[in-house]
Amino acid sequence: MKKVMSIFGTRPEAIKMAPLVKHIEATEDLKSVVVVTAQHREMLDQVLDLFQITPDYDLNLMKANQTLTDITVGALRGLERIIIKEAPDLVLVHGDTTTTFAASLGAFYQQTPVGHVEAGLRSGNRYSPFPEEINRRLTGSLASLHFAPTKAARENLLRENVMPETIFTTGNTVIDALLKTVQDDYIFAEQSLQELLERDCPKVLVTAHRRENQGQPMVRIFSAVRALHDDLPTCEFIFPIHKNPRVRALAQEALGACARVHMIEPLDYEPFANAVNKVDLILTDSGGLQEEAPSLGKPVLVLRENTERPEAVEAGTVLLVGSDQQKIYDTAKELLTNQKAYEKMRRAVNPYGDGKACERIIKAIKFYLYNTEERPADWQ
Ligand code: UD1
Numbered sequence: 001m002k003k004v005m006s007i008f009g010t011r012p013e014a015i016k017m018a019p020l021v022k023h024i025e026a027t028e029d030l031k032s033v034v035v036v037t038a039q040h041r042e043m044l045d046q047v048l049d050l051f052q053i054t055p056d057y058d059l060n061l062m063k064a065n066q067t068l069t070d071i072t073v074g075a076l077r078g079l080e081r082i083i084i085k086e087a088p089d090l091v092l093v094h095g096d097t098t099t100t101f102a103a104s105l106g107a108f109y110q111q112t113p114v115g116h117v118e119a120g121l122r123s124g125n126r127y128s129p130f131p132e133e134i135n136r137r138l139t140g141s142l143a144s145l146h147f148a149p150t151k152a153a154r155e156n157l158l159r160e161n162v163m164p165e166t167i168f169t170t171g172n173t174v175i176d177a178l179l180k181t182v183q184d185d186y187i188f189a190e191q192s193l194q195e196l197l198e199r200d201c202p203k204v205l206v207t208a209h210r211r212e213n214q215g216q217p218m219v220r221i222f223s224a225v226r227a228l229h230d231d232l233p234t235c236e237f238i239f240p241i242h243k244n245p246r247v248r249a250l251a252q253e254a255l256g257a258c259a260r261v262h263m264i265e266p267l268d269y270e271p272f273a274n275a276v277n278k279v280d281l282i283l284t285d286s287g288g289l290q291e292e293a294p295s296l297g298k299p300v301l302v303l304r305e306n307t308e309r310p311e312a313v314e315a316g317t318v319l320l321v322g323s324d325q326q327k328i329y330d331t332a333k334e335l336l337t338n339q340k341a342y343e344k345m346r347r348a349v350n351p352y353g354d355g356k357a358c359e360r361i362i363k364a365i366k367f368y369l370y371n372t373e374e375r376p377a378d379w380q
């Protein structure tokens with residue numbers, strides 16, 4: 001039986017790989033091995049618990065104030081013996097984190113083929129998102145199989161002379177996870193969150209964590225949130241804060257005194273995705289949220305200067321506002337106070353997937369490893 005080793009380390013990788021790991025486990029002629037670097041600890045464990053995934057190996061890498069070098073070196077060193085010992089037929093990595101890049105390089109050093117899930121996204125700017133744009137490009141160079149979520153991602157890869165027969169357009173597995181998780185009648189275990197989300201008032205969800213926003217951009221972003229809080233007295237803000245202490249310090253300083261900015265611990269994926277379904281507007285610099293929110297018909301203001309996910313911007317449900325304090329304030333205020341403007345932006349679109357990405361990826365893996373299955377048809 002062919003062995004597929006999935007390697008991941010952070011919350012978003014785990015959320016997007018979990019449904020795929022479950023599919024591999026349920027596929028008779030594939031053996032699943034799961035390795036986590038634990039580049040994240042608590043935020044990774046939340047996802048592993050939810051999807052009931054017990055890793056076969058855990059490098060337990062995370063430490064406070066870790067540098068990119070710490071993660072790269074730790075992952076590369078830790079993965080070497082595991083890849084040699086397990087000798088997988090294929091290593092699967094996801095997206096653009098430093099775990100993703102280090103795992104791809106580690107597999108390449110053992111001449112083990114790499115399948116890159118969520119391949120081909122490009123912002124075109126090597127320093128934004130940093131270091132993710134380059135992590136994703138390097139992973140693309142190391143990979144033998146490219147699972148591009150969308151047609152645009154496939155086209156990016158083709159432009160870089162990636163061989164077309166190695167690219168499979170599959171949809172994004174985040175939509176597989178989302179569709180299994182969100183229910184309109186979901187009841188939040190946390191009573192205070194349930195009450196907050198039931199309140200008949202405008203509700204805004206905020207998340208921020210990107211490295212390039214840490215520092216002055218985040219100061220401007222949080223100042224805009226504070227101004228919105230002060231000027232919109234009926235509006236509630238829900239802000240599950242990333243565990244990064246740098247983000248926490250900036251958020252606490254700017255928003256600690258705002259009574260209706262609810263700064264809470266990172267939510268488990270299930271309540272978080274269901275909270276997205278209940279709020280009116282999302283302010284975020286997250287990659288995953290740019291994919292999830294449009295599918296639930298929620299307008300998103302992206303706190304970044306560019307995006308490697310242009311599809312929902314083109315569909316009109318996502319707007320890039322960067323870290324310009326005035327622009328964030330004006331755009332959010334307009335959407336929260338002008339019903340017409342809001343309705344214009346609010347529409348459910350699914351440019352990122354149809355919930356069947358994992359099925360297609362499994363087919364592609366079997367096509368590659370056994371050459372028995374037919375090549376799966378591209379999504380889109
Ligand atoms: C990482 C990824 C980024 C991804 C993000 C998702 C890289 C370079 N960055 O960024 O692409 O978008 O994850 O959230 O791969 N921490 C905890 N507990 C946790 C997680 C983090 O305490 O469960 C704290 C630690 O102090 C850690 C710090 O957050 O040192 C930063 O974590 P790190 O993974 O280096 O960067 P992220 O900003 O989380």
Ligand code: UDP
Nearest residue numbers: 012015240266267268269272286287288289
């Ligand atoms: N998410 C979560 N709990 C939270 C905030 C986000 O489960 O409190 C989920 C969210 O639904 C999305 C993913 O985490 O699937 C995004 O992760 P993050 O923003 O940390 O990273 P990015 O997507 O920017 O790489």
